[in-house]
Amino acid sequence: DTGVSQDPRHKITKRGQNVTFRCDPISEHNRLYWYRQTLGQGPEFLTYFQNEAQLEKSRLLSDRFSAERPKGSFSTLEIQRTEQGDSAMYLCASTLAGHNEQFFGPGTRLTVL
């Protein structure tokens, strides 16, 4: 499968715990995006990387959210001290710079109890 993959697909955690999600983009794609999608809403842009550089992070929802892409390949999104309001689908997308279409992964569904 050469599409965007995300792991895990589902995560259930207790309030206050830290969680980390992983995204593996399409191999030749140098741009990687993270979105959050809550029930009944469209995806909301959080942050993006070009190679290993995080070029936009002001849209991250709070300082509890952070993302990395250390080698310009896979990326991780971490949420510290999770809250019930963090329950959502977290989507990753990738593209090649200069191209318009973003290819989305299947998402990680987070449930915070």
Next chain:
Amino acid sequence: AQTVTQSQPEMSVQEAETVTLSCTYDTSESDYYLFWYKQPPSRQMILVIRQEAYKQQNATENRFSVNFQKAAKSFSLKISDSQLGDAAMYFCAYRSSFTPDGLTFGKGTHLIIQP
């Protein structure tokens, strides 16, 4: 900031009929891209069709076409000969030409296909 509005939370159409999904957007930019994405139940989002704002010609992809009205900031999606596999959430999205930031999405329209 740009906003995208989809005023139809749900639409229903008979199989083989034609349906049009509405989308309006607000921007002060002159050049941008518009997209329609499809999100089937429990499956990942896929691109249906895209339109560059500088192109006057409406984009078409097989049974899918758009009606792009730049002055009115309207970008509707027409699905012809609706098929059961078209049932999904459809999201309209905007991206600036000037920055490679992420997409701005509308809230989506749930499309139901009646057999």
